[in-house]
Amino acid sequence: MLHTVAIRGYRSMREVVVPLTGLTIVTGANGTGKSSVYRALKLLADCGRGEVIGSLAREGGLESVLWAGPESTGGARRTGTTQGTTRVRPVALELGFASDDFGYLIDLGLPQFAGPGSFFARDPEIKREMVFAGPRLRPSASLVRRIGEYAEVADDSGGGFTELTRALPVYRSVLAEYALPELAAVRDRLRDWRFYDGFRVDSDAPARTPRVGTRTPVLSDDGGDLAAAVQTIVEAGSDDLPRAVADAFDGAEVSVAVHDGIFELQLHQRGMLRPLRAAELSDGTLRFLLWAAALSSPRPPSLVVLNEPETSLHPDLLAPLATMIRVASAGSQVVVVTHSRAMREHLDSEDSSEIELTKEWGETRVVDQTMLTAPPWDWGKR
Structure with a gap:
């Protein structure tokens, strides 16, 4: 089961670390970043399919989806004025997750040089990828690490790393290039995730x-x-x-x-x-039947993400839909993105958790989350 999803530098998400349970309800007012959580999870899934570069291109390219505010919002909160600051970190979109067994992190950045005369000079580059064990990225927990074109795997002795390649294309994920057990486990999990955004x-x-x-x-x-x-x-x-x-x-x-x-x-x-x-x-009847078929799959995935499933449904259909979602969460981890109070009430149970998003100074934040209550997460460095 996934315990943590981390997003940094994506749209309104300067840095967000979200805890997940068996059934997680992501809620908040319009414009607080709920859809960005859904899209960020899809981008992570696309890493397993080797399609993340194309997915970013369809969103307008990396520069279109990057966090547009200052690197730190502390000054704006103190002074009430948003101003640019000197950057400490490189411009990047970073995504990752941690689960019971493996974790994964990808760092995408602006291209350096696509080649003489190349038409692909705007394609983002994969700067880093990490596969690790446990709830957070630590040097001792690293299993596979990739920096630019160089990739290496932890050796059996546990004391060092063995080189995989020095020529990994910066537009290809290490997940798609090698059949190591650690990479296959992460790749297969990401490919198994399912997303439904209305019908x-x-x-x-x-x-x-x-x-x-x-x-x-x-x-x-x-x-x-x-x-x-x-x-x-x-x-x-x-x-x-x-x-x-x-x-x-x-x-x-x-x-x-x-x-x-x-x-x-x-x-x-x-x-x-x-x-x-x-x-x-x-329309409502057909939409309900579509959700019913999606949630009753005889081959349940490890994770299914639903974006506003209550849309255009009569209030009387929300209770049976919520029942199906709760039943599905017994065999799959489920994330429901919704702003419907009725849907949240129907989904509320001992096995569910609710994450409320808010926006402050253009930045998406988790309500009531502090440095002490946020899940443990380490981004590492390039």
């Missing part, structure tokens, strides 16, 4: 269109394979989804019709002479 439910939404079905243990991001995912859940023997649908829609039942290999979702409701096809469902 399209308009008339042309992928979930409304019948399509060829194959066994689908993981619902896609756009929900286009909803019918196949529902059938996979049903054949796996789970009753979580049918129970949630019946609870939400007064005893309704969901099924899948198949014609020449084309799968189409159907909802059977009391008082109706025929089932309703996905194309006929209301």
Whole structure:
């Protein structure tokens, strides 16, 4: 299980260290940085897929996502005026996590030289990567470390490091280049994380269109394979989804019709002479079924992150949705980003924790967190 996620230099997050539990609710007013937590976790996952450079490019490039305030906000808090200061650290976007077994840190910075005539002079460079054991980065806990193009791995004696390479491209993660057990463990974990940021439910939404079905243990991001995912859940023997649908829609039942290999979702409701096809469902009903399929996966991930799942749902659907989230948290670690008070109340339990974000002088901070109460974390140096 993840214990800590650390973010430094990303959007409004000058430096934030977030503690995580089995079910973590991230809340706060609009503009406090909730979506940035979601995006930062996605960037970490992209490191495992070797896609973090491309993901940053789609956000406008590294310079567009970097913290735009002063390196330290102490002066602004004392004087009431924000002014630039002399930098002590290099310009960087740093992300990391710590879990029961392994931790990981990546440090991305501005490019030095992409090559003569290169069109990729704005691509960020990977300055550092660290894989470590335990809750924080320490020299004695380091397992793999990479500085620029140089990478090394801790040797079996525990007293030194063995060189891996001196020519690792600065745009390639060490996770994607080597098959060492430590790297494979971190890479596989990051690739296993799942993210759901709402679903399209308009008339042309992928979930409304019948399509060829194959066994689908993981619902896609756009929900286009909803019918196949529902059938996979049903054949796996789970009753979580049918129970949630019946609870939400007064005893309704969901099924899948198949014609020449084309799968189409159907909802059977009391008082109706025929089932309703996905194309006929209301937006809220379809969105609820999409969340139900995402949360009832027969192959639960180590981490699933949900961004404002309550959006466009009737208040009566929040309780059954929260029940599904709590059930899912028994098999996966779950992070829910929400500003809905009702959703927070429905999710509140002995096994959940709430992280409230606020913004002071443009900087995202965790409410009531101090240096003494923040999780232990060490960024190290380039």
